[in-house]
Amino acid sequence: MSKTVKDLTAGTAGGIAQVLVGQPFDIVKVRMQTSAKGTYSGMVHCATGILRNEGPLAFYKGTLTPLLGIGVCVSIQFGALEYTKRIFAARNLANGTGGTGGATLTGAQIFAAGVLAGLANGFVSGPVEHIRIRLQTQSPTSPPPAPYAGPLSAIRKIHAAHGLAGVFKGQNVTFVREAAGYGVYFLAYEKLVQRELRLHPGMKREELSPAKAVLFGAAAGYALWAIIYPIDMIKSRMQTDGFTPATGQKYKSAIDCVRTVWRTEGVAAFTRGLTPTLIRSPFANGATFLGFEMASRVLNSW
Template structure:
């Protein structure tokens, strides 16, 4: 009975607070890591081997297009991450609340995975796909002259895509994006919770506030597995988003056709192109995001849980 009363009185973190914490963390992540994302995109779109690796790609972009080119697509990327993390963190909290055991208030491992997968699918459909289509179109452009570029900015890019390809053009590559994000978030939320418990004995709602370095370590480790598992989905997503219907017949007809075509033409390892820059971006990005998010959530826990009257 005492344990049940403890569960009943346990205060939970409201979804809106998790959404706010995620949006702040996403903005900080985008500002710090945009160059790595540009390099990843260029490597994934490199059919001819023009770039010899990460360093060669970054120096080539800097010399031929200027250092500012490494921040191409920052506006849609920052907006995308801010909205994505708000939706991801908020929807995951809502789903976890719905899937908790009604009697004990506990969340099973399966329910945690399903909550993460659902949050990833939702963000992929609502936010990630159209924003990444615009971002990739901007990042694949080469040259120093702004006047000669097809897309003048994110708004012009989105308008041009809709004009040439219809609204559906903004949702190119939806299937691999859904698979990538759903799998990633199922793994990430589960792993973050596990590492918090194993490393720091931290459990949600216990009033304990992680130090920034602890959040950074847990976030980094939680963000490391996804890129390896979802590499082919990310490459296919980038290829599908980059191709244009205005140039005639599409090379890739869909997710499975793209996977088989890339494998036949470029080999198995090509399905993991851009993996190293993804590993350079996603785990540090999760470290940055969770450091910010945990501190925002920690302020709530300190005020309303740790210091709450018994």
């Protein structure tokens, strides 16, 4: 297997781990982000409402889309990241910097690699998250039949009515979120790994303990959400908004969404749903990096 194929495969493993661990927290976050002010008094109120009204399986509503899509997204993230890291390492080696093999990248190089990984990922994560959010916020009390029977039903109906632009609704905000977020995300993780290797001279990256991979991934996840949460909230609002004024469209653009939310709901709206995200983050992101690192070791041993 080529190095790129191994990176993509290991990234898929990380993505699947992320979805299985993080999905219940994510649906609570999305419900709180997209609900009217005062709908939920907090995370527990939202979660118990979902459990009482929709049952335990509701916490995995719309999971098929992210299970397939996020697996691809994380695969693309790590594939693009590792490919770009190898380019920078080769440049460092030619310049006599970066230590053994030029592999010790600067912060700017890691951030740039993360930005490129995020943008590459955004082409898939935008429509995947749009469809997932439509399914997650679909009311169980809607008159039957429900608007969407599943991911394929949602894609077909949205595309038929609004074209490709409808499927990619909120894409510009997604690109901003992914570029900023993953630049910081991978910078935090790689710097923690570099620090660990400096503290243990002679230790190889492959010898990093699973516990440290989880811990560093959790820390990177917190860095990610500290940067992107308000952007993510706007993305969720855009992706649950109507497609046209006739179908209940509230926001003309992302900027209009920011202004409207600020004016009508105040600054607190930009952090609504943050608690379940902060609880979810160490588990989901720790699982992501653990899945990637462990899968990489297995694949690289072949």
